[in-house]
Amino acid sequence: MTAVYLLRHGETEWSRDGRHTSTTDLPLTPTGEHRAGDAGRLLGAMRGGEPPALVASSPRTRALRTAELAGLTVGLVTEDLAEWDYGDYEGMSTPQIRETVPGWTIWTHPSPGGETAEQVGARAARVIERVRAALSDGDVILVGHGHFSRVLVATWLALDPHAGVHFGLEAAAITVLGDERGTPQVKRLNVPPALD
Template identity: 75%
Template sequence: MVDATALYLIRHGQTEWSELGRHTGRTDVPLTAEGKRRARRAGRLLTALRGDAPPAMVLSSPRDRARRTAELAGLTVTEVTEDLAEWDYGDYEGLTTPQIRERVPGWTVWTHPCPGGETAAAIGSRAARVIERVYAALPSGDVILVGHGHFSRVLVAGWLGLPPTAGVHFGLEAAGVSVLGDERGVPQVRRLNVPAVES
């Protein structure tokens, strides 16, 4: 990996479900008006952080909320890939954590299964595939990923060599920008969850 280049993560802008804390995996929920505003701000923030040099690669989740965020941020997506899709919550799709805990006390996505959905190990495998592609592209320039909260948290953990469940330690707000890189070959978090707000 080259120290001067970096991986930039953008979580999609706010949706009605994300604002309410509803688990949103497969369901395509549109951005709110505020989500659109923050997506545009995320684009300006990205330019302030990395300049305007063309990135080596821009990948997006196939969900409309991620692709629309990329568009509003002024990004030209190189490829849309299921590998960047959000955690598949299975039977818990659309439910909040308090609602799930009415059935399964103490439930979290990090410690309990999602019946009919994905496991943390499966998410970790997807993140590992993405990281491998990022490593291959970084010598040619920055890489930008536009995706989702839980998946991106697993990816940050994987970048640091931690297990998928360590993603619980990293918070990512809607339209927040994070920057991952390395220092002389040692993976590092350069910036985490920089908010897309007006300065």
């Protein structure tokens, strides 16, 4: 059975500090680099030696570097895998945003100048369409970001994009999506590359 493997990029300074990062192109921290390598070894153990049908990545440096350190050869770089665009909230933490917008979350409130959940969901649907076409030839590995990948999981399960709130995905963690007799399923969720 083929599967879809989601690999979130390794830690950056902003992801470590809880700052929303979409278009800002930050490097991985030393910890992020180490765990990206660990994630590659875990991915190899989970998948076995068969080459994937497709490895796709967000164009952000943090995703491409994670793929490189994980030993992956990226065949497709696409903005469709980019992180949720936070607009005016880029670089801010949720507590900072809540100083002016009480109760704000990405799942329940707008991000001025950024994307809506529906827009992110439309990108996720395009990715899934491409993924499903490739799965007949083998596994697909997608290297990307936290919030976008959570929306992708929800979309895979035919849920509203806002349902992504129910799925956690830490830096350098792996999620596995598949099907059970044609019904979309989460096989593994948020598997860490190493236990600290």
